[in-house]
Amino acid sequence: MNILAQYCGVVLMIVILFFHSTQKKVHLYSERAFMGIWRVTFASLLLDIMSMALLTYHHAFPDIVVETGCKAYVASLVWVAIFCVNYVCADIYKAQYQLYQKKLFLCGALFTVGVYILPIYMRTESTSKTYTYGPSTYLTYFLALLVLLVLGWLLYRYRDSTSARLRRVMGAWMGVWLLGAVIEFVSIQFWDDALLLVGYASAVGTFIIYLRLENPEANLDWKTGFFNQNAFLLYTGQQLFQKREFYLLCMSCSLGTSENTSSGTDEIVFKEMTRFISKISGTKVFRITENEIVFLFFDKEEEERVYRQLRSRFKKPWGKGRMHIIRPKWFSLTDTGIVNRAEDLLELFQYMLQKSIGSGEDNDYSVIDGSIIRELNQEKEVEQLLLKAMKQDWIEVFFQPIYSTEKGQFVSAEALTRIHDASGNIIPPNMFIEVAEQTGLIVKLGEMVFEKVCRFIQRENPARYGIEYIEVNLSLIQCGFDHLAEGFINIMKKYDIDPNYINLEITETASLNEKRTLLTNMKALREFGVSFSLDDFGTGHSNLNYIVEMPVDIVKFDRDMIQSYFHSEKAKYVMDAAMHMIQGMQLQIVSEGIETKEQYRVMEKLGISYIQGYYFSKPLPEREFLEFISNG
Ligand code: C2E
Numbered sequence: 001m002n003i004l005a006q007y008c009g010v011v012l013m014i015v016i017l018f019f020h021s022t023q024k025k026v027h028l029y030s031e032r033a034f035m036g037i038w039r040v041t042f043a044s045l046l047l048d049i050m051s052m053a054l055l056t057y058h059h060a061f062p063d064i065v066v067e068t069g070c071k072a073y074v075a076s077l078v079w080v081a082i083f084c085v086n087y088v089c090a091d092i093y094k095a096q097y098q099l100y101q102k103k104l105f106l107c108g109a110l111f112t113v114g115v116y117i118l119p120i121y122m123r124t125e126s127t128s129k130t131y132t133y134g135p136s137t138y139l140t141y142f143l144a145l146l147v148l149l150v151l152g153w154l155l156y157r158y159r160d161s162t163s164a165r166l167r168r169v170m171g172a173w174m175g176v177w178l179l180g181a182v183i184e185f186v187s188i189q190f191w192d193d194a195l196l197l198v199g200y201a202s203a204v205g206t207f208i209i210y211l212r213l214e215n216p217e218a219n220l221d222w223k224t225g226f227f228n229q230n231a232f233l234l235y236t237g238q239q240l241f242q243k244r245e246f247y248l249l250c251m252s253c254s255l256g257t258s259e260n261t262s263s264g265t266d267e268i269v270f271k272e273m274t275r276f277i278s279k280i281s282g283t284k285v286f287r288i289t290e291n292e293i294v295f296l297f298f299d300k301e302e303e304e305r306v307y308r309q310l311r312s313r314f315k316k317p318w319g320k321g322r323m324h325i326i327r328p329k330w331f332s333l334t335d336t337g338i339v340n341r342a343e344d345l346l347e348l349f350q351y352m353l354q355k356s357i358g359s360g361e362d363n364d365y366s367v368i369d370g371s372i373i374r375e376l377n378q379e380k381e382v383e384q385l386l387l388k389a390m391k392q393d394w395i396e397v398f399f400q401p402i403y404s405t406e407k408g409q410f411v412s413a414e415a416l417t418r419i420h421d422a423s424g425n426i427i428p429p430n431m432f433i434e435v436a437e438q439t440g441l442i443v444k445l446g447e448m449v450f451e452k453v454c455r456f457i458q459r460e461n462p463a464r465y466g467i468e469y470i471e472v473n474l475s476l477i478q479c480g481f482d483h484l485a486e487g488f489i490n491i492m493k494k495y496d497i498d499p500n501y502i503n504l505e506i507t508e509t510a511s512l513n514e515k516r517t518l519l520t521n522m523k524a525l526r527e528f529g530v531s532f533s534l535d536d537f538g539t540g541h542s543n544l545n546y547i548v549e550m551p552v553d554i555v556k557f558d559r560d561m562i563q564s565y566f567h568s569e570k571a572k573y574v575m576d577a578a579m580h581m582i583q584g585m586q587l588q589i590v591s592e593g594i595e596t597k598e599q600y601r602v603m604e605k606l607g608i609s610y611i612q613g614y615y616f617s618k619p620l621p622e623r624e625f626l627e628f629i630s631n632g
């Protein structure tokens, strides 16, 4: 009997079972469906060995026993293919796959009846060439091929909703199985020794599925042993699909990046924290990103209990000598009905994190509800609009004139960006600048705006109306971009703009890194001839020290500060003091947001050199701006 291949197959299957059963699993449909493949493939291998034994020792058994045994084996081949289709269905139809499973198994039962009804013939005269043939065997091959075709069709039909990896792996499974079948068929026809490889090929196919799709390790975070992002997406996707209620608690804190965990203390803290979390019962733990851990519950009370447990532990220090205090941020999502896809959950947590960092609030616990989803969706809409506006060139620059109290005329203007939508509605910057900053689009947008300003200066030469320079806003993100100066200098050269004609407005940054890059950019641009203003002075983000450190020529008093000057005695003193100090440093001041004649008079009396505000004009589109300054 030539059944070495079958023995190898059995060993391979046992190895798969060993590893599969000893690893931590998430409990996905596909895991269950994979075990189906394993069972049927293993049974098929055993039946193969049994049928070969029956054929070899056929004298010792009644014909009906030998025949039934051989038919059981050939029928099992069809079942292997059917279970593979079932596996793919579990991926495509998720919870509903059980519905299809019933139909599939019914087909399998009908096929089996067909295989049993038809006669089977046996070649037994030479022990090196024992095999079955005849209508029952041919029907089996035909049916198995048919099921494989269905499998191929499913993978093709659902190519958009299934992963490329699933398609590749199942394609490989089919390839291996067909190769085994072809070698078996050819060897029976033409060689002295029959190579009965189909059973072994199925085992190899199962091994490939295990390695590439079902290895539970693929769902684990190797560093913590918690489930990883992939497992989170699959598992929550499954729960959402089933409309099963569940609760999520996300803990966000620096769990140590790969660089700083190499230092001894951090590694100890990290391990201690991991050990503590892994001991918590009643929850599934996922490490969805480097610094975020999500706890999943099916019971609200459990969630509250675990939150209390975690919170009280995090109040105490960690590490050797108890030196490290870690303050995580917590995000709780109790109504998972507000999302449709597992990916939305990830996005929500990212969004919350970004928001909490951006707001700088002390609050470390937030509940994610419908309003957050609406906010996020609105931001996504703005992002889409912004992308479209950048592509279609729906970007416009408005100019707001700036008046010199000394010269009694308009000497400058601030460039302020607007975008418009398909129907021409103008969208103000407070609607899109923040989104542009969060998505990083601001760098490209900022360059486009700057190019538009330069083109305008080249084409219209506003100097002929007494405009001495144009102010352009820079976002902090742009300031922290290494190639800012280089890009801006190139644009100025392209349009042959005198750099003295450009003044860039910066705002204060708390980040040291950003400040360093900003200073390098400023140095290069100043050497080229560009000057700088400090915008938004008096908004709470500004301190006097910043003016000392930053090489700026102009300080712009924010509208809020000006407004409070008129409403509060204390604010008056603060602004007076600030003004004297700034003037003492030989810097110019622009007062923004001057709306009335009275306000203008007060500013003029105070000795503020430049005034900007609705009192003179709102920001105007190019044409109107030119008309305005040519008359002013
Ligand atoms: P900002 O740089 O402080 O610009 C001044 C804002 O105050 C402008 O709003 C202007 O229209 C408004 N303003 C001026 N005078 C008055 C007044 O008398 N009363 C009132 N109520 N408001 C007045 P805008 O154009 O909506 O711009 C808002 C902010 O958007 C700007 O504040 C700036 O930070 C940002 N921004 C605008 N364009 C750009 C850009 O191209 N790049 C970047 N990074 N930011 C920009």
Ligand code: MG
Binding pocket: 414, 473, 505, 535
């Ligand atoms: Mg500004």
Ligand code: MG
Binding pocket: 535, 536, 556, 558, 559, 592
């Ligand atoms: Mg301002």
